[in-house]
Amino acid sequence: MVPGNEPLRLLLLPGLDGTGALFEPFLEALSGDIAPEVVSYPADRALDYDALEELVAERLPADGPYALLGESFSGPLALRLACRRPGELVGVVLVATFVTNPVWLVPSLARHLVGPWLFRRRAPAFVSRRYLVGAGATAAWIERVAANVATVDPAVMAARVREVLSVDARALLQRCAAPLLYLGAAGDALVPPRVLRELRRLRPDLESVTVDAPHLVLQLAPEASAQATEGFLRRAAALPRSAAPGCPGGL
Template structure:
């Protein structure tokens, strides 16, 4: 149970594959406009060190509030990490929002056995526009978004990006999903070509109590549909906070 508080709820934002957290900016702005009761905090991962999920968990765990209520948001790559952190039951965790993410390898065309074929060479050149639109920003995004996404990837060592892809291909966070005691929200993108519908079916099978909101957007749903995403997240956290209080 939470004691009555007046301070905003801290929401730790765990980023997607690039790990910079810079792409959260539109969502943070929309969330601040949507609710004064939530204080988003962007978490960034080292751009020059290849850390696996175990190492990233230890890194982020040090930032978890020791007292006072807080919530976690795991975007794409960070969904499994958010679940692992939730199972630590540190402090007063109110809820976990999973955004366009997964608990096992979402890319069925690339099996986990092929993870060792993924190397820095994949990220030494920009992805073709067709690929970026298909899997990340969608057909309607303007050129500025293509540039923004590409620049964020280029800010990270190619070896680090490749290591994170290998983590995704072999991840299994089904047990943390089932053990998570906090309320769970899945915010999905209806136009997501990277995380297919079978992922949500798996999540619902493992957690029938999972709350789900689908937004008409590509994979980068927080970035390309920030207002709709902010409404969904704020609503979920409001309900979760009310449920946790006496």
């Protein structure tokens, strides 16, 4: 995929739980053309997007081509990282994510009401099926997601929700010069179709692929997700490097 037949490094930034543990099905579906590197966030420290950006920036390769994938919560973070000194960044994959608060029923002002109490008990199975894993998900998947969330301090989870409710990465999306792919889920009850419409309005050159899956598209449709991601990255890596230099001047 890159000159010299070396696999392309792909840094994966996880969803709200921040552990990266749920990427496993997607990692298994990737071919040898991709060298994935999962980034995890502290489970016991409530870091906002500013602090997470500084933390993850240390993981950006100093040399050689690479790509970024931002899942859900991490979409705005991927755009932040793409808009600083990105080295040989060849592309950014945005997965079931957003640039402004996607939950229109919960206004940004409600972030002050979001607290650790929301995550001190496991979410009921019907909530997980409705918003994360889909109606047809097995009990094993519901348990896997719940057990993963339970490894994170409830205060940290609540802080990340507050970040989502107040985020505005529209300017970053417009400034980012790297090729962009939006990988969406047709059955996503958390990130509605209007989000993709808004992203396309802001970035007419945005590529998009919609997979028949719930919000956790990388986990529940790993083969289709891997195929879409690798196809995009092959095209992006073939572009002259000057065509995708990242955003000048940083944030």
